[in-house]
Amino acid sequence: MVDLPRRSLLAGIAAMGAAACSKINESETAKSLFKAAEDGHRITHRALAGKQGLAPEYSRAERSPTFRGNGSVTVADPFYQEQLTKGFPEWKLEVRGLVEKPLALTLAEVRALPQRTQITRHDCVEGWSAIGEWQGPQLAALLDAAKVKEGANFIVFRCADVLYGRDYYESIDMVDAYHPQTIIAHTLNGEPLPEKNGAPLRMRIERQLGYKQAKYVKAIEAVKSFDDIGQGKGGFWEDVAGYQWYAGV
Amino acid sequence: MKKHALSTRLWHWVNAAAIIVLFMTGLNISNAHRYLYWGDYGFDPKDAWLSVIKFPGWATIPQHYNLALARDWHTTAAWPFGVGLLFIWVAMLVNGHFRRDLTTTPRDWTPGAVIASVKAHSGDGAAHGYNPVQRILYGMVFGVLLPLMLFTGLAISPGFQAAAPWLLDVLGGRQSARSLHFIAAWGIFGFFVIHIVLALIDWRLILEMFTGGKRADAAAPPAPPEPDTMPPEDGAPAHG
Numbered sequence: 001m002v003d004l005p006r007r008s009l010l011a012g013i014a015a016m017g018a019a020a021c022s023k024i025n026e027s028e029t030a031k032s033l034f035k036a037a038e039d040g041h042r043i044t045h046r047a048l049a050g051k052q053g054l055a056p057e058y059s060r061a062e063r064s065p066t067f068r069g070n071g072s073v074t075v076a077d078p079f080y081q082e083q084l085t086k087g088f089p090e091w092k093l094e095v096r097g098l099v100e101k102p103l104a105l106t107l108a109e110v111r112a113l114p115q116r117t118q119i120t121r122h123d124c125v126e127g128w129s130a131i132g133e134w135q136g137p138q139l140a141a142l143l144d145a146a147k148v149k150e151g152a153n154f155i156v157f158r159c160a161d162v163l164y165g166r167d168y169y170e171s172i173d174m175v176d177a178y179h180p181q182t183i184i185a186h187t188l189n190g191e192p193l194p195e196k197n198g199a200p201l202r203m204r205i206e207r208q209l210g211y212k213q214a215k216y217v218k219a220i221e222a223v224k225s226f227d228d229i230g231q232g233k234g235g236f237w238e239d240v241a242g243y244q245w246y247a248g249v
Numbered sequence: 250m251k252k253h254a255l256s257t258r259l260w261h262w263v264n265a266a267a268i269i270v271l272f273m274t275g276l277n278i279s280n281a282h283r284y285l286y287w288g289d290y291g292f293d294p295k296d297a298w299l300s301v302i303k304f305p306g307w308a309t310i311p312q313h314y315n316l317a318l319a320r321d322w323h324t325t326a327a328w329p330f331g332v333g334l335l336f337i338w339v340a341m342l343v344n345g346h347f348r349r350d351l352t353t354t355p356r357d358w359t360p361g362a363v364i365a366s367v368k369a370h371s372g373d374g375a376a377h378g379y380n381p382v383q384r385i386l387y388g389m390v391f392g393v394l395l396p397l398m399l400f401t402g403l404a405i406s407p408g409f410q411a412a413a414p415w416l417l418d419v420l421g422g423r424q425s426a427r428s429l430h431f432i433a434a435w436g437i438f439g440f441f442v443i444h445i446v447l448a449l450i451d452w453r454l455i456l457e458m459f460t461g462g463k464r465a466d467a468a469a470p471p472a473p474p475e476p477d478t479m480p481p482e483d484g485a486p487a488h489g
Contacts, residue, residue, distance in 0.1 A: 025311065025318055030321075033325055034321040034322075034324075034325055037321075037324055037325035037327075037328055038321075038324065040328060041324060041406070042408065045408035045409055045411070045412060048409070048412035048413070049408075049409075049411035049412035053412060055407065055410055055411050056410055056417060058289070062289060064290040064292070066293075068292045121289060121290065123405070123407050123423065124292070125281070125316065125320070126281040126282040126316070127278070127279075127282035127427060128282050128284070128286075128291060128292035128424075129289065129290045129291060129292065129423050129424055130292050207407050207408050207410070207411050208407055208408065209407060241317045242317035242318065242321075243316075243317045243320070244317075244320065244321065244324070246408070247407075247408075248406060248407055248409070249320075249406045249408060249409075
């Protein structure tokens, strides 16, 4: 067959290509190129939209009929499960780290703060979208109450769920932390958050993808850098799979 | 006078590389959620208008499923693609490539003009300039497919929507924009296949995209005034 050499040649080229690609992917040049592209997107988005520019909000009629749960949809921790059945009477949300006045709030106290209600779209990194109505206090209000110290550059969310043996966490910078649509939601579509959607408290960071929307939040931590947290990439999926820290694209 | 301006040649090869990376990483990203929807939301396969096949490893970058790396390549290659598209549009408008080669008249869209262009093209290559089929095809690529690719890509980025919420409205919602992104990608792929096949029939065309080549009509004997130098029909009266 005349076809054979050509085929093996093609296979050879493809294999060389694949080998070259995996080398390229792991090279420092590629990593710095990816980082530059990611920073470029973040800087451009914020230059065009402004730091406080709002994500679109929808009407009640535009909500999706249900809201998909993804990633962790249940929490194994026995204390969590016990609290879930009782409505989280003893659940505490801590605000800690680089703050002058650390806080530990009950769910009732979180609900008593000034509230924001927003109907927004949730975009998963995989491509799907759902629309829901969220309610909760703005993160800015909590950070102001705890008095964030100078030198804090990021806010880290510590979560109760464990995936692949690791604690879920996420982080955002101060621009998104003080964005008006960044809220700690306790309500979805008028009901307390279901377990699959992050009961009792989850983050909404509306200008970023789903993996930033930390669920089952236990603590909000102001930090100088996230280098020493997890594997140092700023979030669970960033550490585990190498997802971009800026999830705005 | 070169057949292809330097700006055209530079853009052509940078864009070719960007588009190959974007397309093949795009297929990898498609594998993450293989359902397309219309409207703003969509997550349930039973609401999908299209269930997409799982693209095999040989067609994707990287050659196995890796959403993080595919996205890194995709959002990186988006820069030369997007900036390049702006660059080539400005260059085409400034150097006259657009007006000369890509604009059409109603007559170019008639079946007769299409048949004539195909006949001229299959001849001895004596035809010069862009024939109606080329004008229409390249016009669609530059005017519709490439910009649609860019704008749908921007629209599905949650960080960009705060800058241009109107874009999502124009495109019919985020999942519609995602569907159009997919459709336009295959439209460009279709053009890519035709483009490669025709270029391979006469490999000198590929060489010319490096060297610039020579414009056929520049060497021609004294030519009659080109149609686009004539005064517009409904304009001022003819000379003197």
